[in-house]
Amino acid sequence: MDTVILAAGEGTRMRPLTADRPKPMLPVADRPLLEHTIEAARSAGADRIILVIGYEGAAIREHFGDVWDGLPIEYVEQSTQDGTADALQVASQELDDEPFAVLNGDGLYDPQSLRAVFEAGPAVGAMRVPNPSQYGVLELSEDESRVTGVIEKPSDPPSDLVNTGAYVFPGEAVDWLDVAESERGERELTDVLDRACESTTVAPVEMDRWLDVGRPWELLDANEWLIGERSRAVAGNVHPGADLQGRVVVEPGATVRHGVVIEGPAMIREGATVGPNAYIRGTTLVDRNAQIGHAVEVKNSVVMAGASIAHLSYVGDSVIGPDVNFGAGTVVANLRHDDQSVRVTVKGESVDTGRRKFGCVCGPGAKTGINTSLNVGVTLDAGATTNPGAVVRRD
Template identity: 55%
Template sequence: MDVIILAAGRGTRMCPLTDGAPKPMLPVADRPLAAHVADAAVSAGAEKLVFTVGYRSTDVESFFGTEYGGVPVEYAHQPTRSGTADAVAMAVTHVDGAFAVLNGDNVYDAANLARLFEHVPAVGYTRVSDPSAYGVVSTDGGTVTGIVEKPANPPSNLANTGAYAFPDGARKLLDVQESERGERELTDVLGRLVDRETVTAVEFDSWADVAYPWDLLSANEQALESLERAVNGAVHADASLRGRVTVEAGATIDAGVVVDGPVLIRDGATIGPNAYIRGPTVVGPDAAVGHAVEVKNSLLLSGASANHLSYVGDSILGPGANLGAGTVTANLRHDDEPVHAGDDDRPTNRRKFGAVIGPGVKTGINTSLQPGVMLSTDTWTKPGEVVDADR
C-alpha cells in the first residue's frame, strides 16, 4: 500500500505556533506530528510515503528526506491550498494501484491503519461526543452510506478520522467541484465512491485530531504515556528524578531539581538549579527552566526559556519565547468551568489550561497571564502586567 500524507497546510487555527513551522511539523514528544503518522503508516505496511507539501515545504522535506522507516519517500507540491481532494490529485501520480490517504496532523494507531489497508475501499471512523466539528460518517451494517462535512445536525456520532483506503479507480473521481467552503473536499470524493462501490467503515479505537494548540498539549500527554525512563544527560547528584523521566544526551540537570515523570527533557535543555517539573511535560531542545521555576503539564518548544521564579502550568511556550522573572500562567477558572481560548472564545474542554505563548514572545517581570490567553509571535508585555485578552 502506497500512502499519501497530507502536509501542505499552514494550520491557521494553530497560530501563533505555526508562524514558523507547518502544523504537521509541530513536535509531539521527541519528533514531529507527521513523523508519528509516518511511523504508524510504515508499521501498518506502507511501501512508499508521498507527502503533499506546500507551506514551508522544506521543513517537511529536510526532515523526511528520500527514505524514512526503510521505505522510499516522495513529495508532491500543492502551490495553492485548494482542499484535500486537490492535495490528493497532486500526489496520485506518485502512487501505483490502490492507495491510502492520511491527514498529516492526526494521531493514528498502526493496528487500526493495518485494518484499514486490508479493506479497500474503506474509511476510518471513531465515536465522538460532539460530531458537529468533524466530517460525519453514516453507516449500515459496516458499510459507509454517506459522509457530510461539519453538519449542524449530525446524522450519527461517527467522526471521519481523515484516513482512507482508495482503489486505483478512485483517482478518476478526484475532479470534484468546490464546496460551500471554497475547497475541493476529499469527503466529496468519498461520496462519489460510495455511489459506485461498497465502502467499508473501519472503526478506530484510538485517534486524535490536532486542530488547536490545546490539542497539541493533549497529543503530547498521550505520547508520554509510553515514555520509558532513560537518563543519558548530565544529572547533578543532588537532583531527584522520579518515575518515567527521559533525559536525552546533551541535556543538563543542576542541583536541587525535582522531576516527577512522565517528563521528556530534550538534547541541549538546561534545568535548574532548584526547579520543579511535573509531568506530563516536554522540555524541548535547548530550552531552559531556571531557578525556582515550576513547570507542570506543559510543552516548551526549542529554545524557550523560563529562567527565574516563574510558574508555567498547562501551557505551551513557542520557540525562543522568554518569560521574565515572576511570570505566572494562571490555568484554572474560579467558577471551575472549562477554559476558553482563541479569537472565537472556543471552549478547550479542559478544566485546566494556561497560555499559548508564541515564538519570540518576551514577558516583563511579574507578568500574570490569565487562563486561555494567547500571545502572538514576538509580542512583549510590560513589567507587572495582568494580561486577560489575546494580543
C-alpha cells in the same frame, strides 16, 4: 501500499505556533508530529510515502529527505491550498491504478488500528466520540457494515462514528477527484469519499485511538498520549541531588541540576537544562536547548526548543513556542474561578477547549517583562512583548 499524506496547509487554527513552521512539524515527544504519522503508516503497511507539501514545505523536505529510515519519500507541491481533494489531485501524478491510502498529516493514529484500515480497503478509519457534531460524521448502512456518506459537523448527528481522516481508495479513485467546491470554497476529500461510496463498498473500520491535532491545546493531548507511553530512560547529566520520579526521559546532552524534582511522565531533550531547584510535573516536554531555571514550576506543558523560563516563574497547561523568553516572576493562570472550561480565540472565534485547566499559548520569540501575569486562555503572538508588571487579559 502507496500512502499519500496531506501536509500542505498553513495550520491557521494552530497560530501563532505555525508562524515559522508547518503544523505537521510541531513537536510531539521526541520528534515532529508528521514523523509519528509516517511511522504509523509504515507499521500499517505503507511501502512508499507521497508527501503533499506547501506552506513552509522546505522544512519537511529538509527533515525527511528522499528516504526516511529506509522508506522512500516522494514530494509533490500544492502551490495553492484549494482543499484536500485538490491536494490529492496534485499527488495523483505519483499514483498508478493500484489501491492507495490517504492520511492527514496532522493526525495521530494508533498503528494497529491503522493496519486494520489498510487491510480492509476500500475503507475509512472511524472512531466513536461523545461529541460527534464537532467532526465529520459517517452515514452508515442499516447494518453499519458500509459507509454511505459523510456529513460535516451536523447539528443532529446520524451516529457517533466520525471520520478520522484515514482512507484507503481503489485505484480508479484518481478519476473521481474533479469534485466541485464546497460551501467553504474548497474541494473536499469527503466529496471524493462520497463518490467512492456510490461506486464500491467502503467499510468503516473502528480505530482504538486517534487524535486530530489541529489547535494548540490538542498539542498537549498529543504529548500526553505519546510521552505517556515512554518508559523511564535517564541518560543525561543528572545531579545526585535531583529527584526523578516515575517515567522520566532525560536524553543524552540534557542537564538536570541540584534540587530539581521531576514527576513523570516527562521528557527532557538533548541540550535542555533544568534547575537548580525547579519542579516539573504533569506530562511535560522540555524540548531541545530549552532552559527551565531556578525556582520555576512547569506543569503539563510543552516548552519548545530554545525557550527560556529562567527564574521564579509558574507555567501550567501551556504551549510555549520556540525561543520564547519569560522574564523573572512571570506567572500563568490556568484555571477559571467559575470552574468552566477555558476558551481560546481561534481564527477570530471563541472556542471551548474542553479543558478545565489551560494556560497560555506563546508564539515564537515572544518575551515577557518581569512579573508579568498571563490570564487563562490568552495568546501572545510571534515576537510579542509585555512590559514589566503587565497583566495580560486578552490576546
